Amino acid sequence: MQNKIYTVAIIGVGSRGALAYGRKINGIKDKFKIVSLCDIKRCRLDTYGEEFGVPENARFDTEEEFFKERRADILIIATLDQDHVRHCLCAFKLGYDVLLEKPITADASECKMLLDAQKKYGNRALVCHVLRYAPAYLKVAELIDGGEIGRLVAIEATEPVGYDHQSHSYVRGNWRDTKETSPMILAKCCHDLDLLQWYAKSKCKSISSVGDLTFFNEQNAPEGAAKRCTECKYSDTCAYSAKVLYLDNWFKLDCPEDYWPYNVAAEAPLTEKKLREAIEEGPYGRCVFHCDNNAVDHQMVQMTFENGVKASLTMTAFVTGYGRHSTYFGTGGVIDLDDEYVTLRKFGGETVRHSLAKPKEGGHDHGGGDTGLISSLYEMLEGRAPAGTSLEASIESHLMGIAAEESRLDGGRLVLVHK
Numbered sequence: 001m002q003n004k005i006y007t008v009a010i011i012g013v014g015s016r017g018a019l020a021y022g023r024k025i026n027g028i029k030d031k032f033k034i035v036s037l038c039d040i041k042r043c044r045l046d047t048y049g050e051e052f053g054v055p056e057n058a059r060f061d062t063e064e065e066f067f068k069e070r071r072a073d074i075l076i077i078a079t080l081d082q083d084h085v086r087h088c089l090c091a092f093k094l095g096y097d098v099l100l101e102k103p104i105t106a107d108a109s110e111c112k113m114l115l116d117a118q119k120k121y122g123n124r125a126l127v128c129h130v131l132r133y134a135p136a137y138l139k140v141a142e143l144i145d146g147g148e149i150g151r152l153v154a155i156e157a158t159e160p161v162g163y164d165h166q167s168h169s170y171v172r173g174n175w176r177d178t179k180e181t182s183p184m185i186l187a188k189c190c191h192d193l194d195l196l197q198w199y200a201k202s203k204c205k206s207i208s209s210v211g212d213l214t215f216f217n218e219q220n221a222p223e224g225a226a227k228r229c230t231e232c233k234y235s236d237t238c239a240y241s242a243k244v245l246y247l248d249n250w251f252k253l254d255c256p257e258d259y260w261p262y263n264v265a266a267e268a269p270l271t272e273k274k275l276r277e278a279i280e281e282g283p284y285g286r287c288v289f290h291c292d293n294n295a296v297d298h299q300m301v302q303m304t305f306e307n308g309v310k311a312s313l314t315m316t317a318f319v320t321g322y323g324r325h326s327t328y329f330g331t332g333g334v335i336d337l338d339d340e341y342v343t344l345r346k347f348g349g350e351t352v353r354h355s356l357a358k359p360k361e362g363g364h365d366h367g368g369g370d371t372g373l374i375s376s377l378y379e380m381l382e383g384r385a386p387a388g389t390s391l392e393a394s395i396e397s398h399l400m401g402i403a404a405e406e407s408r409l410d411g412g413r414l415v416l417v418h419k
Contacts, residue, residue: 002030006381009036009072009096011063011087015260016101016128017078018048020365024374025076026052031378032074038066043267063087070094074381077101080174081181085110088125092117098125099377103186104394108402111395118391126377126387127394129194131324133372135356137195139342140328140335144199148344149330155199155311157326159192166297166317167240167288168261171216176293184295185209185408186401189315192324193301193404194389194397199328202307203396203418209404210412211299211315221289229287230280240288242279250275301404 008025010017017039025032036058039045045059060066067090075096077087085105091098092114104127105111118125131137144152161170169175175187185193197204226232229242236243246265253259258268265284266274279285297317304310328335333346342354356367365371379385387393403415 004382005029005031005033006074006378007035007072008032008074008076009038009066010034010076010078011038011066012077012079012083012101013037013039013041013044013048014078015264017076018044019258019260019263020370021076021078021099021128021374022048022052024370028374028378036060036066036071038063041267047268063090067094070096073097074099074377081106081187085114088114089117092121092123095121095123097123097381099128099373100125100391101128102394103182103190103401104391104398106182106186106398106402106405108399111398114391115395124380124387125391126373126380127389127391128373129191129389129394129397130366130369130373131191131195132198132369132389133376134367134369135372136337136342136367137369138372139354139356140326140337141199143335143342143344144328144330148333148346149328149335150332152199152201152309152328152330154309154329155196155326156329157192157196157311157313157324159189159313159315159324160319160322161188161315161317162319162322163239163317164245165261165322167216168245168264168284170295170297170317171240171288171291171293172242172284172286173264176291176295178294183401183405185211185299185301185315185404186398187295189299189301189313190397190401192313192315193400194394195326196303196311196313197305197396197400200305200307200309200311202305202309204303204400204403205306205418206304206414206416207301207400207403207407208412208414209299209301209407211296211408213294213296215297215317216288216291216293218289221287225287225289227287227290228280228285230285232287242285246279246284247272247275296408299404299408303400 010022026034034052037045037049037054038060042061049059075091076099078101079087081103088100175181222234229235235241250262257270262270266278299315301313326337336343344352380387399417403417407413407415
């Protein structure tokens with residue numbers, strides 16, 4: 001029997017909306033067809049409109065025009081954090097099923113508002129907590145749920161943001177100012193909080209958190225550092241030099257036309273001229289010690305779940321590489337998840353190492369999670385499988401993140417997640 005083909009519209013045609021989800025969906029033509037795009041940048045609409053075969057009259061550069069009517073079966077919402085709730089409410093009212101980029105919101109009242117709207121209009125929604133669909137994390141769930149380590153007692157997790165990713169996204173980039181977007185514990189770690197809650201199989205009872213912005217400020221600027229990297233005497237030697245990160249590294253990759261993070265600093269198709277202009281004139285060429293950022297560069301979170309499971313999460317900029325690390329402590333054994341392996345160590349028994357797809361954030365697949373998400377979206381639409389990261393299931397990790405930020409701002413005070 002032939003598959004049903006679902007039509008897809010995308011609002012926010014950038015790194016996630018186009019390069020990740022758009023391209024994956026466009027490659028599954030027996031299941032999906034992209035029929036409409038919306039983005040504030042006309043160049044993106046032209047580039048991806050041509051690539052995805054979307055006619056010019058179905059490309060919109062204002063959300064007001066785009067939301068005048070329903071344009072597809074599914075809406076992918078991949079806009080900035082502060083736009084997610086507004087766009088999702090519009091989508092529900094028009095009758096769309098939704099694939100919603102995370103974080104959903106940093107406001108607990110808006111979480112409830114979305115759940116109420118979903119119930120009122122009867123839409124289906126899948127939140128892009130893609131790591132739940134990655135083979136390595138699925139293997140951990142299989143081992144825990146299968147009783148391989150007895151009863152789960154505690155989890156220790158690390159999110160190594162990376163010095164270069166921190167400087168790109170949270171010092172120079174779109175998530176640098178928490179007044180305009182989400183706090184970093186949500187913007188970067190709602191994946192991690194979602195996984196912890198999923199493995200614990202329980203709502204979170206209480207949270208405490210500490211963290212600060214300690215390094216990326218004027219007090220730590222090298223002596224004589226200029227406010228722009230291209231004008232600075234350290235442009236060839238500073239680890240955070242925009243010349244090194246956006247131009248020299250681009251050359252080392254043989255000058256790709258469309259690749260993250262270079263396509264964030266300058267519009268694709270990338271050229272040397274565009275990148276030079278971007279670091280000479282744009283926000284990504286600023287010295288990391290002279291930016292308008294307030295996002296933390298490290299944070300630690302302690303959690304107690306209602307069933308007694310404990311968890312800790314450390315998020316830090318001060319590492320190289322991006323592979324998440326986590327350890328799961330049970331009454332009968334331990335599981336370690338590292339860059340390439342899931343290792344099971346049973347007490348009094350053998351050690352088994354499972355080699356799987358890398359769970360680190362290379363490219364646009366999150367260790368296979370992006371592919372798994374799109375597959376799960378189709379299964380949900382067909383009614384063959386429940387939505388693992390449904391809106392309701394995904395709200396819990398957001399309430400945890402909101403509580404963690406409340407605790408951090410109050411010096412680490414213990415905060416109840418469900419008040």
